[in-house]
Amino acid sequence: MGLTKTEMFTSEQNQLAQLLKAMAHPARIAILQRILVSNTCICGDLVEELGLAQATISQHLRELKSVGIIQGTIEGVSVCYCINPETWKLLETQIGAFLGSYKLEASCC
Amino acid sequence: MGLTKTEMFTSEQNQLAQLLKAMAHPARIAILQRILVSNTCICGDLVEELGLAQATISQHLRELKSVGIIQGTIEGVSVCYCINPETWKLLETQIGAFLGSYKLEASCC
DNA sequence: ACTATATATCGTAATATTACAATATATATT
């Protein structure tokens, strides 16, 4: 036990869950917001601005990168991260369809 | 360690992370989708339709309920669950603002 | 080549999550 039974669900359900999970941490939301305002962002800046250890930030960045939400390119001695437009579009579509499928009706409990 | 440092982040960041986390599991996405198509939904139906134990479904329902995404009312011997419109609206607003703040620009890495 | 700087990875402790059997609780029916 303790292991999610992914085989019970559709690949769409698993994919959406994976994307949501990657964003479901305040540090990773803060990281994404920082990238969203600056468009690009150097890893080192995040270590200074958020109050977490360098290893922790690096770990969070890897998690966002592993599901394809961000991408990083080496820029001299540092690494520049930015949004992966493909995945972001997918996120908007999937979450939008999911949240948008709710129609408020009177017959509720 | 092993404990999220919520004090480092804004309450908005923590709240959004909490809502995303509640949805970030394929079983809970499946539960929500089931509620979305039927508008309301009896807990017992979920146990039959998803292939998980009754205790597991009940646990997932409690998680969704604890963050206010769904609400349940006792209906005789069973419990009827439905979307909490307030929280759903909050979700749409928060996630919409978050995802929508990305503007694709050429200057990316 | 050596040094400094930036980031990633490893190892690990504390905590959280997931799943389920067993059991408790609560309502409806007889």
Added chain:
DNA sequence: AATATATATTGTAATATTACGATATATAGT
């Protein structure tokens, strides 16, 4: 009241997450 049915809770094992110190790696400048 006793029984059946539906859901919640408890306890627990397996696994995952979070955070960070220590260390490795990789590039830039001297």
